[in-house]
Amino acid sequence: MIYQIKESFFADKIQFIQIDKSGRIKGTDNYLFELKEGDSIFELHPFFESIPYYMEDVKKEFSIPCVHLEIGKTSGIFDVKVFCEGEGFIVAIFDFTDHYKESNTLSQEKNESIIQTQLLQEKEEFKNRFLANTSHELRTPLTTIMGFTTILQRSNISTEQLHYLDIIKSSGEHLRNLIDDILDISKIEMGRLQIRHDRFDVKNLCQHLESQYSLKSKEKDVKLHIKIDSSLPQFLVGDKLRLNQILTNLLDNAFKFTNKGNIQLNILKLERKSSDIKVQFEIKDTGLGIDKDKIDSIFESFIQVHDNPLIGGTGLGLSIVKKLIGLMGGRISVESTRDVGTTFVFSLGFKVSSNQTDDKIETIKTNARTSDKHNILVAEDVEVNQLLIMKILASTGKYFVDIVSDGDQVIERLHQQDYDLILMDLKMPKMDGYDTTRFIRQSEIDIIKNIPIIALTANVSPLEREVCLGIGMNEYVGKPYKEDELISKMDNLIRKNKANQ
Amino acid sequence: MSNSKKVVLLGHFGVGKTSLMRRFVENVFSEDYKVTLGVQIQKKVIELSGRKTLSMIIWDIEGNTTVKNTRSSYLLGTSGFIYVFDATRIDTFNELNEEIEFLQSQYPKSKIKTIANKIDMVNKKSLEDLLATKQIKCDYFTSAKTGEMVNDMFEALAKEIM
Numbered sequence: 001m002i003y004q005i006k007e008s009f010f011a012d013k014i015q016f017i018q019i020d021k022s023g024r025i026k027g028t029d030n031y032l033f034e035l036k037e038g039d040s041i042f043e044l045h046p047f048f049e050s051i052p053y054y055m056e057d058v059k060k061e062f063s064i065p066c067v068h069l070e071i072g073k074t075s076g077i078f079d080v081k082v083f084c085e086g087e088g089f090i091v092a093i094f095d096f097t098d099h100y101k102e103s104n105t106l107s108q109e110k111n112e113s114i115i116q117t118q119l120l121q122e123k124e125e126f127k128n129r130f131l132a133n134t135s136h137e138l139r140t141p142l143t144t145i146m147g148f149t150t151i152l153q154r155s156n157i158s159t160e161q162l163h164y165l166d167i168i169k170s171s172g173e174h175l176r177n178l179i180d181d182i183l184d185i186s187k188i189e190m191g192r193l194q195i196r197h198d199r200f201d202v203k204n205l206c207q208h209l210e211s212q213y214s215l216k217s218k219e220k221d222v223k224l225h226i227k228i229d230s231s232l233p234q235f236l237v238g239d240k241l242r243l244n245q246i247l248t249n250l251l252d253n254a255f256k257f258t259n260k261g262n263i264q265l266n267i268l269k270l271e272r273k274s275s276d277i278k279v280q281f282e283i284k285d286t287g288l289g290i291d292k293d294k295i296d297s298i299f300e301s302f303i304q305v306h307d308n309p310l311i312g313g314t315g316l317g318l319s320i321v322k323k324l325i326g327l328m329g330g331r332i333s334v335e336s337t338r339d340v341g342t343t344f345v346f347s348l349g350f351k352v353s354s355n356q357t358d359d360k361i362e363t364i365k366t367n368a369r370t371s372d373k374h375n376i377l378v379a380e381d382v383e384v385n386q387l388l389i390m391k392i393l394a395s396t397g398k399y400f401v402d403i404v405s406d407g408d409q410v411i412e413r414l415h416q417q418d419y420d421l422i423l424m425d426l427k428m429p430k431m432d433g434y435d436t437t438r439f440i441r442q443s444e445i446d447i448i449k450n451i452p453i454i455a456l457t458a459n460v461s462p463l464e465r466e467v468c469l470g471i472g473m474n475e476y477v478g479k480p481y482k483e484d485e486l487i488s489k490m491d492n493l494i495r496k497n498k499a500n501q
Numbered sequence: 502m503s504n505s506k507k508v509v510l511l512g513h514f515g516v517g518k519t520s521l522m523r524r525f526v527e528n529v530f531s532e533d534y535k536v537t538l539g540v541q542i543q544k545k546v547i548e549l550s551g552r553k554t555l556s557m558i559i560w561d562i563e564g565n566t567t568v569k570n571t572r573s574s575y576l577l578g579t580s581g582f583i584y585v586f587d588a589t590r591i592d593t594f595n596e597l598n599e600e601i602e603f604l605q606s607q608y609p610k611s612k613i614k615t616i617a618n619k620i621d622m623v624n625k626k627s628l629e630d631l632l633a634t635k636q637i638k639c640d641y642f643t644s645a646k647t648g649e650m651v652n653d654m655f656e657a658l659a660k661e662i663m
Contacts, residue, residue, distance in 0.1 A: 046544035046558045053507050053578025064574045066539020066563075077539060100538055108536040111564070115515040115534070118590045125591075 013095045017041065020088040023048060032078075032095055033071045041091070044071050051082055051089060060084055066100055069093070077101070131186050132459070135179050139458035140382070142179075143480035146172045147388040150483055154395060176480055181316035183461065184245075188323040195328055199353045200240035202232060202267065209247060209265070216255050223262040224251070232269040232279065235353035242324050243348070247281065249317040250344050254285035257342070261286030270347055275354070280347040290336040298334065374399050374420040374494050377413055379436065380456070381405040381428045389423065389456075392483055398491075407431025411439060414448045420494045424473065426457045433457075434471055441472035450500075452493035456481065505544075505556035506662050507578055508655075511571065511604075512585035513593040514564025517618040520645035521585060522561045525655050530646050537563045540575055547659045555659045568600050580662040581612045583654070588617045588628050588642070597637050612661045614640045616654060621647050 017035065018027040023042035028035045035041070041048040047067055054062050065079045076097035083090040149169045153162060187193040206226045217224050247265065254263045263285045270278040290298060299322040325332050325346050332346035376399045380386050386403050393399045402417075404410055406428045413419070422440075426433035433455060443449040452475075455468040460478035468476045475489045510518040519537050523529050526543045541561045548554050562575045576582075582604055586594035597615065604613055615637075617628060621644040632639055641654040 045542070047542045049505055049544070049556075050507050050542070050558050050560070050578065055578075057577045062574060062577070064540070065572065068539065068541045104536060104538045107538060107563075111514045111536050112534065115590070118592045121592075122590060 015093045017091045017093070018085070018088065019048075019091060021052065023051075026088065032076075032093055033069075033074050035071075045069055047080075048091070051091070054082070055084070066096070127186065128192070131183055132461075135183050135460065136458045138175070138179055139460065139479045140385075142172060142175060143458070144384050144388055146176070146480040147392060147483075151388075151391045151395065172480070178316075180460070181320060184320050185316055185323070187461075188320065188327065193324075193327065195242065196239040197237050197351070198240060199235055199237050199355065200243075201235055201358075202228060203234050205240060205244060205247075206265070206267070208244075209251065212248070213251060213255065220255065220259065222255065222258050222260065224265070225262060226265045227267065229268045232267060233277070233352045233356055234358075235356050236277065236279075237351035237353050238348070239328065242328065246321050246324050246346070247283070249321045250283040253317060254283055254287060254342070257289075258285045258287035261341070272352070275352045276349060277352050278347055278349050280345065282343060282345045284341065284343040286341040289338040289340050289342055290334075291338055295334060295336060299332075373397075374490075375418065376401050376421050376423065376490070377410065377419045378403045378423045379405070379407065379410045379428060379433065380423070380425040382425075385425070392486070396487060398487075405429070407433065407436030407439070410436050414440070414443075414451070415445075418447060419451060420497070421452045421454065421490055423456050423490075424453050426455055426459065426468075434467070437468075437471050437473055450497065452497050454486075454489060454493065504554055504663075505558055506580040506659075507558045507560060508581045508583065508658065508662070509560045509562060509576060509579045510583050510585060511562065511568060511600075512564060513566055513587065513590075516564065516585045516587040516590075516593050517645045518564065518583075518585050519561050521583075521616070521618060521643065521651060522559050524645045524648055524651045526559065528648075530648075532646075537561060539563055545655075547656060549656075549660060549663060553663065555663055557655065557659060567596065568603050576608065579608060579611050581614070581658045582608070583614050583616055583658065585616045585618050588619045588623045591631075594632075594635075594637060598635075612658060614654060614658050616640065617642045618645060620644045620649060 012031050015032040016027075016029050017025060019025055019041050023040045025035055025037050025039050025041055027037065033044075035044070047069060061081065061083045063079065063081045067078050067080050069076065069078050076095055077100040079094040079096055081092040081094070083092070146169065149165050149172065153165050153169075157165070184193070206228060210224065210226055213224050216222075251263065251265065263283070266280075266282040266284070268280040268282070270280050272278070299318050322332055325348065328348050330346050330348040332344060334342065334344050336342040376393060378386065378389050378393075378401060380389060380403065386405070390401055390403060393401045402413060402419075404413055408430050410422065410424075411431075424433040424437065428436075431439070437453055437455075440448060440451065440453065453473045454475040454477055455473045456477055456479060457464060457468070458479040465476045474493050477486050477489060510522060512518055514536065515534055519535070519541065520530055522541075522543055523531075526545045540563070543559050543561070544556060545559065546554050546556050560575060560579075562571065565571045568576075584597070584600060584604070586597060594617075601613060601615065604611070617632075617639045620628070620642040625642055628642070629639075641650050641657075643650045643654055645651060
């Protein structure tokens with residue numbers, strides 16, 4: 001009984017066809033397709049024409065699943081099994097149309113989603129490459145503009161000319177910030193920005209901020225007060241660079257919109273569980289404030305809620321701040337009253353460093369003068385950049401400078417003369433900055449092997465920085481660089497190296 | 502029978518295998534992407550020089566990210582493989598050299614052509630540069646949409662497997 005039910009259940013789903021080697025039908029049960037004995041099966045569908053090809057590779061039987069067949073008025077998706085039988089074949093066709101149609105919908109959705117993702121990735125890759133290349137191409141001439149502007153400012157020029165140069169310089173700085181911001185926002189959106197977890201000194205970070213804004217504070221007569229919760233551990237583990245970027249963006253913003261009164265940065269310990277600590281940062285100003293109807297849009301890219309053309313900005317700063325805080329697992333909120341002021345509050349989680357002792361790293365004053373002149377080797381292939389760096393270094397009166405234009409010449413010079421430091425461009429003909437550094441670090445001569453190297457590059461990114469430091473460079477300065485920052489880093493490295501000798 | 506050969510279209514899904522077959526056999530093209538499940542087979546008789554003809558049995562098999570995952574029963578008895586990749590999606594040709602090496606090792610008697618499809622959507626020179634950096638050899642740059650090089654590619658393969 002069961003056998004009969006089973007047979008009737010499967011009967012209309014399977015067809016058996018007997019054919020000879022030339023494809024002539026010798027017998028068929030016609031459960032699925034209406035076929036005639038004597039007809040050639042090869043003429044009915046090209047699939048069957050492929051059957052003899054298998055004979056070279058298989059001897060007895062083979063199966064081909066999921067074959068689309070259309071014969072006469074019948075079409076569907078079938079599994080086919082072929083048995084070699086004497087001078088011909090038995091072809092068994094199983095109808096799985098319903099089953100395959102169900103999985104077809106799922107495959108369609110899955111494939112479409114994967115294709116869309118891949119196309120999106122391609123577009124992001126293209127955007128990333130384009131931005132990186134554009135950034136590099138923009139930074140190189142900008143370095144020259146900014147550098148020579150600084151040099152011109154020191155020459156004998158009229159007050160009016162000096163004013164024009166100030167305008168050129170501030171426009172250059174604006175352009176540099178814009179390039180940095182666009183690159184940052186692009187990296188964040190592509191998920192390429194990695195949050196680091198390094199030990200850092202909160203007190204030191206705040207001291208740097210105080211010093212960074214001291215001039216602006218004096219110029220605008222707006223006081224900056226930084227208050228750190230006394231119960232907050234001094235050394236935390238987190239991304240100092242990005243925290244500094246967030247605070248700098250918010251403080252820049254506060255100074256931009258505050259013309260009288262003061263700006264406060266309050267850092268407060270919220271809660272601590274074992275080594276996990278939550279810290280709240282509050283930036284409060286007495287500035288222009290933001291209208292209520294505009295407050296929701298301040299974190300959007302390229303949005304500037306003020307309509308004062310004298311107040312610059314890229315419209316990206318707050319967007320970057322919000323995205324960075326989000327990446328670091330925090331949230332930012334803002335309260336503002338027109339003509340009273342604005343308060344930004346955000347909290348971030350950190351780890352408390354197990355080492356709370358000060359490393360007592362000798363801090364060296366930026367403008368420290370030394371009686372001895374230092375020998376500097378500059379590796380830079382672009383003539384105008386050579387001239388610029390020469391002028392900058394010469395203006396300090398602290399260095400003897402030699403300039404070469406590729407890595408081979410660097411190695412040659414190092415074997416001819418002792419240098420205190422190398423300023424290394426990364427893109428150079430013959431041997432580039434990376435290979436030259438690797439070569440130097442493998443030297444058997446200690447004075448060459450240990451020479452401090454600063455990378456000077458227009459490829460500005462945390463990744464590039466890591467690559468440079470990873471191959472043995474001691475510092476990394478992005479173009480266009482600030483003169484003071486460059487000199488300070490050079491002097492620090494030279495001092496440290498001499499102390500270690 | 503002596504003048505018919507089996508040709509298989511291979512490659513990732515969505516690269517345009519079905520569109521290439523339909524352009525060649527039916528001279529039609531549709532922008533809609535419809536997933537191929539299993540295998541669809543079409544035939545075209547190609548006239549070659551010297552009054553010779555070849556009946557090309559074209560197997561358009563479902564896309565797969567690697568040939569190794571393709572059902573071997575689809576590939577047996579094949580005279581020519583056409584490995585198709587999508588010129589707009591790098592993921593579809595990142596591992597191309599390994600794929601071709603695998604095919605050559607498994608089916609040493611078969612001819613293989615590598616095809617960059619959807620060439621109408623990219624800058625050919627940029628693609629050539631990218632392929633050169635990846636040391637990828639591409640036999641034909643085709644567009645099932647415009648028909649560019651489609652017939653040439655199939656006919657060249659037909660001559661080789663004849």
